[in-house]
Amino acid sequence: MRIAVARETREGEQRVAMVPELVGKLTALGHEVVVEAGAGRGALIADDDYAEAGAGVADDPYFDADLVVSVQPLARDIARRLAVGAVTVSFLPTTVETDLVRDLRDLSVTSLAMELVPRISRAQSMDALSSQALVAGYRSAIVAAGLLRRFFPLNMTAAGTVPPAEIVVLGAGVAGLQAIATAKRLGAVVKAYDVRAAAAEEIRSVGAQSIELDLPTLEGSGGYAREAGEERAALQRELLAPHIAAADGLITTAAVPGRPAPRLVTAGMVEAMRPGSVVVDLAAETGGNVEGSVPGEVVRIGHAQVWGGRNVPSQMPAPASKLYAQNVVNLVTLISAEGALRLDFDDEIVAGACVTHGGAILHEPTRQLIEPGQPGEGEQP
Structure with a gap:
């Protein structure tokens, strides 16, 4: 996959979703990593550090990305530039990001929310809520x-x-x-x-x-x-x-x-x-x-x-970014094989974290909020 690392645009956000020392784990899996220029600035990470670790650096890494990783949800104008079938991984508070969720649904983008990763033993290494709570x-x-x-x-x-x-x-x-x-x-x-x-x-x-x-x-x-x-x-x-x-x-x-x-x-x-x-x-x-x-x-x-x-974890952006990036790497490892995307919705981690996929809202509480009265997946209209 071509994995794009977004530069955060939300006010006060200093973290970044990937750090140079973990880029090699993704490239070893067969993925290409492209970092948006300036993405690591808030965490005191230079573009050259990413380049030395084997990542590309680009002003606009989104148009041909298979997967986009960020801390905060993507801005809506960026989301609209993603290809059909692209995947996003970020925190995604759906109750306050309803417009973005609609966009992701309508664009047939698959979105995985880090805060929805189930709290089970097998998912502990992907539990970004816990890693960021430790920092806070x-x-x-x-x-x-x-x-x-x-x-x-x-x-x-x-x-x-x-x-x-x-x-x-x-x-x-x-x-x-x-x-x-x-x-x-x-x-x-x-x-x-x-x-x-x-x-x-x-x-x-x-x-x-x-x-x-x-x-x-x-x-x-x-x-x-x-x-x-x-x-x-x-x-x-x-x-x-x-x-x-x-x-x-x-x-x-x-x-x-x-x-x-x-x-x-x-x-x-x-x-x-x-x-x-x-x-x-x-x-x-x-x-x-x-x-x-x-x-x-x-x-x-x-x-x-x-x-x-x-946004207390962002007040310590370097350790918070490193912990979050490791959570992201572990999730990406789960959803990919031989360098390609492999989304297994029989896996409770994937199913639990997924908000939108294939033009539909799969996360039931979010679907009921945005599409009240509409039949859900597998229901009769």
């Missing part, structure tokens, strides 16, 4: 340490002892566990809470104390938590309030792809925190775990600074 979790702890005007670690000196900062982390998925581990490495005393029973052992495994609340757990499918009812959510906030009030820093990481972030913390809970406290809300872009957080901004609520995350 690390970044959240660094942001909290940077904003907090005191040490994270205990310091014992001749002039006296400075106690360690106390950090509370809500959510113990990939991002939350990385935030916990990073805050612990910086020396903070860390407590964490997650609604899933299995998370308590994971929290302790990275050195934090698990906050135990007298509430039923909310184990869901695919490793995610189930949504809490309002009565339970209100009781959870009430029980968490004293832990948050006693903390120097709060990091919230709870999110479910395709759905609004659960509201874990009210403005009143933040107002009860001590002067100089810091709150980092990684879920600010999807509604926020913390009431009043604003994506991409630091706002003051009571005496606390509240940092709202916005």
